[in-house]
Amino acid sequence: MNKMNLKPKNLDLKHIRKxxxxxxxxxxxxxxxxxxxxxxxxxxxxxxLGLIFAPLIAGYVxxxxxxxxxxxxxxxxxAFILFIDTTFYSFILKNPSLGFNIITAGSTIxxxxxxxxxxxxxxxxxxxxxxxxxxxxSLKRGAARIKKAILNQRIIMWDGKIPEEPVEIIPYFDExxxxxxxxxxxxxxxxxSDMRDKKHDIIGINQSEVIIDxxxxxxxxxxxKIEQHHLVEIKNGKDECLIKLANQIKSQGGNGVLDLxxxxxxxxxxxxxxxxxxxxxxxYLY
Amino acid sequence: xxxxxxxxxxxxxxxxxxxxxxxxxLIGANIYKDLFSGVRDxxxxxxxxxxxxxxxxxxxxxxxxxxxxxxxxxxxxxxLKISYDNLGGTMGNTILVTAYGTAIKYE
Numbered sequence: 001m002n003k004m005n006l007k008p009k010n011l012d013l014k015h016i017r018k019x020x021x022x023x024x025x026x027x028x029x030x031x032x033x034x035x036x037x038x039x040x041x042x043x044x045x046x047x048x049l050g051l052i053f054a055p056l057i058a059g060y061v062x063x064x065x066x067x068x069x070x071x072x073x074x075x076x077x078x079a080f081i082l083f084i085d086t087t088f089y090s091f092i093l094k095n096p097s098l099g100f101n102i103i104t105a106g107s108t109i110x111x112x113x114x115x116x117x118x119x120x121x122x123x124x125x126x127x128x129x130x131x132x133x134x135x136x137x138s139l140k141r142g143a144a145r146i147k148k149a150i151l152n153q154r155i156i157m158w159d160g161k162i163p164e165e166p167v168e169i170i171p172y173f174d175e176x177x178x179x180x181x182x183x184x185x186x187x188x189x190x191x192x193s194d195m196r197d198k199k200h201d202i203i204g205i206n207q208s209e210v211i212i213d214x215x216x217x218x219x220x221x222x223x224x225k226i227e228q229h230h231l232v233e234i235k236n237g238k239d240e241c242l243i244k245l246a247n248q249i250k251s252q253g254g255n256g257v258l259d260l261x262x263x264x265x266x267x268x269x270x271x272x273x274x275x276x277x278x279x280x281x282x283x284y285l286y
Numbered sequence: 287x288x289x290x291x292x293x294x295x296x297x298x299x300x301x302x303x304x305x306x307x308x309x310x311x312l313i314g315a316n317i318y319k320d321l322f323s324g325v326r327d328x329x330x331x332x333x334x335x336x337x338x339x340x341x342x343x344x345x346x347x348x349x350x351x352x353x354x355x356x357x358x359x360x361x362x363x364x365x366l367k368i369s370y371d372n373l374g375g376t377m378g379n380t381i382l383v384t385a386y387g388t389a390i391k392y393e
Binding site: 175176189190191192195228234242260262263265 | 292293303307312354357364365367373374380384387388
């Protein structure tokens, strides 16, 4: 039975030495670059750019050498060393008061990316990308819900509960009943200015109003029925207004109205209400 | 059925006042109608589509009023008033057309 050889293939002294040379060269190059940046004070808002470029150069030099000498990539060990060195030097020794800002954050990400390329790339592309994709998906889902709710004329419940279904109300107004009611009040509604061959006493000008809340009652009605519903509301309002006027004149001893006018108008904030007004000269007919 | 906005009927005698008769109708908002009216406004001239709709609504109101007068046994309507009111609406142009008058019987 053959024994499995568990010893790593290239784990010998010669190989380790080559790796050490590559890491040392990378670290050296990084330190030189960092020194240059420090010497010339190449910085933005107090943040030395050497903190970014030193690990990058270190990693680049190390990788270049490793590919040439060993023939494979050994990872950016020197970049990680530089990251530790420069961070320790900048944050602790040189400038412990350096605050956290967007440049600090961006630079830290770049340094980390240079030191741990695979991990940081994974975090950036998979984790951050996944969070962004999930966020966009949620936005799209929300937009679709809003669109659906608008189409259905329904109120959106942000807690996810489904609102009650719209109630279908069939607008109906009984014209004959309305006509009979108005003309069986023992009261004369006259749009003309006088009654020929009939004596009368003048009681005085009278007016009555009815306000219809245009929108509050219509919130659950299908859009195509809104206008029909408005019309029914207006007709009911008109009847109510005329009955009010008649009762008003009756209470003053009258039994009719001359020169009757009925007017309609919008009132309220944004024209939310319809005002119906009936006006005329109250009279007593003998 | 005679319709008049005057207080009397010339050469005819009113024998009975039957009562008040009314008729109402609404012209709803219509995006296509509005669109074409807008085009006509830009080009110039009359917005005939709107005119037709308003005429239709007015006829509806008058017919409703006449039917009521007939049901009361009247043969004329005096003191006739017709009004057009903009009631807003979703497109801002829902128009209410109302007609009302005094139903009478003459001979």
